[in-house]
Amino acid sequence: MPQAILALNAGSSSIKFAAYRVGTGSELTLACKGSLDRHAREAKLIVKDAASTVLQEHTSESVDSSSALTTLLLGRIEPLLGDAELAAVGHRVVHGGPTFSAPVLVDSAVLQALDALTPLAPLHQPGCLDPIRSLISVRPRLLQVACFDTAFHHDLPPTYRRFPLPAEFEADGIRRYGFHGLSFEYIARSLDSVEARVVVAHLGSGSSLCAIRNGKSVNTTMSLTPLDGLMMATRSGAIDPGLVLYLQQTKNMSASEIEELLYHRSGLIGLSGISSDMRILLASDDLKAKEAIDQFCACVAEQIAAMATCMSGVDLLVFTGGIGENSPEIRKQICARLNWLGLRIDDEANMRGHNSISTRESRFAVRVIPTDEESVIAMQTRDIIDRANLEDPNRIAKNPA
Structure with missing residues (x-):
């Protein structure tokens, strides 16, 4: 049968x-x-x-x-x-x-x-x-x-796998794991050349970046937990670890209260006070909505540059995930912050949601690829x-x- x-x-x-x-x-x-x-x-x-x-x-x-x-x-x-x-x-x-x-x-x-x-x-x-x-x-x-989701990143090089902590902590499993691995694996499988230096931006309610070379993860923005890295819909992303100590010692917040804050009341919803939904924020005239969008795009652009650095350059930038696939405005704002790297996008191709959105003059290609976990x-x-x-x-x- x-x-x-x-x-x-x-x-x-x-x-x-x-x-x-x-x-x-x-x-x-x-x-x-x-x-x-x-x-x-x-x-x-x-x-x-x-x-x-x-x-x-x-x-x-x-x-x-x-x-x-x-x-x-x-x-x-x-x-x-x-x-x-x-x-x-x-x-x-x-x-x-x-x-x-x-x-x-x-x-x-x-x-x-x-x-x-x-x-x-x-x-x-x-x-x-x-x-x-x-x-x-x-x-x-x-x-x-x-x-x-963590398996794709299992063999990260030590430079990006280890935290700057004593060795016994890594022996206890405290290391960078990375997430969205099923999505990143799909993108890696779909590319024509595995030798290319690729940065994949999986942007959605949860967001992370991955540097991929030879079809393998070289570096990624999430780490021990899915809380680290980029700011997200309701998650803070990377913050000063001293903040957690401050909230415990000065504000008398419990571990569960801090968890609730960082996982559920931060990111886009925390900054805007309006919504965790990027579509609602883009449609809003509220200044706080614009500030939340600006910080999100700035954070993504900065980390794209960091991912490129670990590969000594980038040949291809891929947008995927709910926001990455469906929001031309967010793609435009992120790419505008990377003009200094020689990135140029075709505004019409971007707005129409074409697969390829970079111009011929761009120093590296930019594509939109729907993921399929x-x-x-x-x-x-x-x-x-x-x-x-x-x-x-x-x-x-x-x-x-």
Whole structure:
């Protein structure tokens, strides 16, 4: 019987998904894709085919349990797979820590180890692991694979991997991990020349940059946690570490209060006091909205220059992610701050959302490439399943957890 793989990309209140049929030679063909958004009062499911034609739209009362949410999702997707049987589900997991440097089949020990990493990604890790637990509950025999956002950066050179702290801290796993690795891997796979010096700007609610050379991560802006680096929708990004001490010692703020401040009340929403949504800020005439946008663009431009420095130059700048792909104004403002590097963009191509937006006179190319994390999850899951079946042909029939 033909097989299918489901890729799940879970957030705190939504799940993006894509289902693929596995063909001859393990080729993957997109069967359907979509999203499941859960809000306070309702859950909204949208399913599209490979050409982005809407196949289903379904709204129901919001469900409290992850198991019910997963059951709803599977119930809508599986009938669209035709004669293919769902063989495995791949999950985006934000933090793999020092142990998980490649995709892995999930069992109870793996799940426990991933749960222990929650303090390093409190905003993301629980949402990534909930669907895994739900599937164990409703489909205990279904194989599940964890695919890590940190894995792409696992082999960062020591210059950019290590913090300037005593060696024993790195021995305890305190190092730069980096995130958005599935997105960066997709971009790296899609480029014609792996030798190019590439800076990828993944800009969205969470934002980070990555310097890529020879298809590998050289440096990145996020580090131990997804809080570091660029300012984001609600996250502060890099700040003076002494601020944390000051807030504790002088303002008597607890660790949980500081976590709430830096993860949920900072960044665009903190600076503007209006919204964490870049679209709303761009439409606003409020001076604070402009200040928040200016600081965001200045921070991104500065760090693009830093990423270029670690490669002794840049051949290609790629914009991706929700803001990077869809906001020509933000791209324009960021690139204007890099004119001193010889960057020149074609304003009309940029406004029309063309793939290539640099001029012929530009010292390096600038492209807009929509990311596809789900396809990377599916490929990594397929590879793990192929390997597992080679090692044990009966593995598909065993309970992984």
